[in-house]
Amino acid sequence: MERKDNNPEKCNGVEDDSWNDGERPQQVVVGVCAMEKKSHSRPMLEILERLEEFEFIHTLIFPEEVILQKPVEEWPIVDCLISFHSKGFPLEKAINYANLRKPFIINNLRDQYTLQDRRKVYALLEQNGIPHPRYAVLERDSPSDGANLVEYEDSVEINGVVFNKPFVEKPMSAEDHNIYIYYPTSAGGGSQRLFRKIGSRSSVYSPESRVRKNGSFIYEDFMPTDGTDVKVYTVGPDYAHAEARKSPALDGKVERDSEGKEVRYPVILSNTEKLISRKVVLAFNQTVCGFDLLRANGKSYVCDVNGFSFVKNSSKYYDDCAQILGNTILKELSPTLHIPWEIPFQLDAPIFVPTALGTMMELRCVCAIIRHGDRTPKQKLKMEVIRDVTSTPNRCSQVRHPRWFELFARYGGWEKGQVKLKHPKQLQEILDIARELLADPTWRNPNLEQLRGVLEMYGYFSGINRKVQMKYVPVKDDGACMSQDENTVGVPEPKMENSGTLPPVGSHLLLIIKWGGELTPAGRVQAEELGKVFRSIYPGGQGDDKTRRGEGSHRDLGLLRLHSTYRHDLKIYASDEGRVQMTAAAFAKGLLALEGELTPILVQMVKSANTNGLLDNDADASKYQSQAKKRLFSLLRMNRSLTEDDRVQINPTRELSVEAALDLIGNPVETCRSIHSMMQELVELIDILRCTTGKRGT
Known part of the structure; x- marks a missing residue:
């Protein structure tokens, strides 16, 4: 067939003058019309080189200056056009060329606007x-x-x-x-x-x-x-x-x-x-x-x-792409150009990718259960919210105001028996109530002041380091307040029939605020270092300490190599506690050699285990946990040394570690008093050191 261009350019940019029109069969000319950065990229050249191996296909690349400066009437004439938009490419001009020459189009040009x-x-x-x-x-x-x-x-x-x-x-x-x-x-x-x-x-x-x-x-x-x-x-x-x-x-x-x-x-x-x-x-x-x-x-x-x-x-x-494109082009154009071509028979063989080096057995899964890193001390404050306005002031740490009950009702407390509030908007509502009550001198209460102080810490709210819980507490038959310790163990959580905002007089709510327990900087480092060490537990990843830290020449071996092959199968679950989630994120950062802040890693890599029933808040276990707490509560309040019968009730399986702990406790009440006395001495010592340091600073 007659050549359709006066200066054909092959994929490598070299003109081919090795044949004359009468010496070679008709050919399909495949033109590439794109910006030079794209048309001369390595993948494009690799594929065009393979297309040239087809007996009846010849390729050429439109020069960028021709595309940008010449009218479409002067563009090379081709049978098949591979053209696509990128920055600076005149797409409308290419559409005009296609309308003029009507070549077989690989990628629809008009739809590239979409x-x-x-x-x-x-x-x-x-x-x-x-x-x-x-x-x-x-x-x-x-x-x-x-x-x-x-x-x-x-x-x-x-x-x-x-x-x-x-x-x-x-x-x-x-x-x-x-x-x-x-x-x-x-x-x-x-x-x-x-x-x-x-x-x-x-x-x-x-x-x-x-x-x-x-x-x-x-x-x-x-x-x-x-x-x-x-x-x-x-x-x-x-x-x-x-x-x-x-x-x-x-x-x-x-x-x-x-x-x-x-x-x-x-x-x-x-x-x-x-x-x-x-x-x-x-x-x-x-x-x-x-x-x-x-x-x-x-x-x-x-x-x-x-x-x-x-x-x-x-x-x-590259092989597959060139083969498919070549067959597609020849299937479309060979009948009109009278090219002797038949559809080749090819088996659709799957691509197998080796997943390990050598002939050793292949490790397919690693499961690990990991505790959170070092945390700050956990702290808790409890106070009762009572509807009885005739009660003695400050009795049982009571705070009486209908707004607490309105808040409890607004978040479904009467249906569930309790509410847990940890989102910033919810914590702000509690802080607003505390501030409003403390503004009135008649509502002064040490617990309420501490509640306000805890909520005002850091100057902003983050649900992963503070949370408030409000629980319904049954009223004793004699109408007295239940002790705070009694409220925390063995108390059922009934659904309330009263759907109104305020409960009957005498109803009790226990307000519990928890804070602290945050992952420390040292805890983050621990988790990240553990992730780095995990890279070397897979066979082939052992090495010296430098290698295990991911700094040696084998840092891409070990578990990280397994993860590279099955990357999309890595799953990290964590409970909803902030310290646990941050530990998981820091561990992932070390394992995968990530950089930057933990927040993006936490959101993308760490799943909430509560939704999968894997960790924490197991409804089947909570009943037995409450029973165990109630029994321990009664046994450990005795003001005498523990007898053999007491030990059997506390430790029926005779675990050695528990026996050693009971030996250390002796008389539970006296031990608690001793601990309380030591804590008081520690606080006094801290106050003395603080005052001394302050005087030196001035």
């Missing part, structure tokens, strides 16, 4: 039944379309749709990579700010918790993906290559190998995910297409469609 608008991308995903995160659009550029934003401390409301933190804020333009993730105050607050990779950084943590007030955005639910993003690369509707990488939102550091390339991990797509890939290709009319997949809560969601994308550094992918 890829530039995240709003249109999500609408098309929704229209084609492709799973995606729940989202809402805030359009400030055209308020008539909806720009109603209401911002709260831990949530936002967009045109009537509420998003609780953590949530994601994306600019409308797909070219704008400044994506923010906002964290709840219970996890430390602030936001993670993502951006296009700059060197070894892809995001930074910011203490700013307020959303942006200028520009149009998409807001969507944050998906907990265990710190991993899945990148899917399609070549036609029936082929998808998937890789996982560390999420840029985790700590913002880009993982790179010894050659400076971003580290990717092999991923096998499920049948559902393969169907999603097919739908994306057909919905967006993009044969070669990359998109982001989020694996969360046992499901997969598409959160971004990038358009034309190639896998980097995968010879197998």
